Amino acid sequence: MNTKNFAKQNSHLDLNDPEVQKVFSLYENHAEVPYISPQRNLKDWLNLVSIGSESLVPKQNMVRFEEDILPGHLILLWRINFGTFTTISGYPKYFEYNYGINTAQALNEIQQKGYAKELSAIDSLPYLNAAQLKAILKKFGVTGYSKLKKSELMELAKEPLTEEQLAPHFKIRGYQITPAGEALLIKYPEVVDRHPKKKF
Template sequence: MNTTNIEKQNSHLDLTDPDVKNVFALYENHAEVPYISPQRNLHEWVNLVNIGSESLVPKRNMIRFEEDVLPGHLILLWRINFGTFTTISGYPKYFEYDYGINADQALQELIDKGYAKKLSALDSLPYLNAAQLKAILKQFGLKGYSKLNKEGLMELAKSELMEEQISPHFSIRGFEITPAGKELLAKYPEPVDRHPKKKY
């Protein structure tokens, strides 16, 4: 059984389960078994693979780079680089089924490795709309905001409020790629070059 790096993404799996064994058998010749979500119906998925309705994660997507990241990590990093990725952004199915990663875990790994960072509340103000910004400013009793546009509202919030003041008033946070993350994408362009593109 291929248990290489099983502790990195699949430690939750019961290796004595017949369905799990069948999945691992399919990936016997991969560098490691892709992430298998606890919610996946393994019996049904294996049957779909056998009839050609589902595909295996390509072998190339399960080969780690020297930084101990997979191609899927780079796709997530590329996605963050658009500047629209936040704590409420969903993860497309392809992260698990095409790239074999647990995207939520991969995001934390990218942050831990210094390739991405979670923005502060003040730096996440662009993800709020004007009405939300006005509601926050009103709570602090600030004046002169009623006719301001979104840009003006953000400037007022940043000039009058501290991070610890505004942070409890909204939960959404953005993410940002770091210079080290940009270098990593430049070092390994192939995964992004192969990835189907759409505008984010």
């Protein structure tokens, strides 16, 4: 049974489960078995694979780079680089089913490795709409904002309010790729080149 790097993403799986064993047998010739979510119905998925309605994660997507990351980590970095990925963004299905990664775990890993970072509350103000910005300003007794545009509201919020004051009043935070993350995308351009593109 292919259990290489088992603990990295699939330690939650029961290796004595016959369906888990079937999944692992399908990936016997991969560098490692892709992430299998606890929510995945293995019986249904195995049936779909058997009739050709579902595909296996490509072998090339389960080969780790020297930085101990998978191609899926790079696609996540590429996605963050658009500036629209936030703490409330959903995780596209392709991260698990095409790239074999646990996206939430991968997000933590690329931050720990210094390839991306979560933005502060102040730097995440652009992700709020005008009504939300006005509501925050009202809470702090700031006046003169009723006719201001969103960009002006953000600047008004930054003037008197500190990070500590703003942080508790909204949960959404953006993410930003770091220079080290940008260098990683340059180092492995083939991963993004073969990924289907669409505008974000």
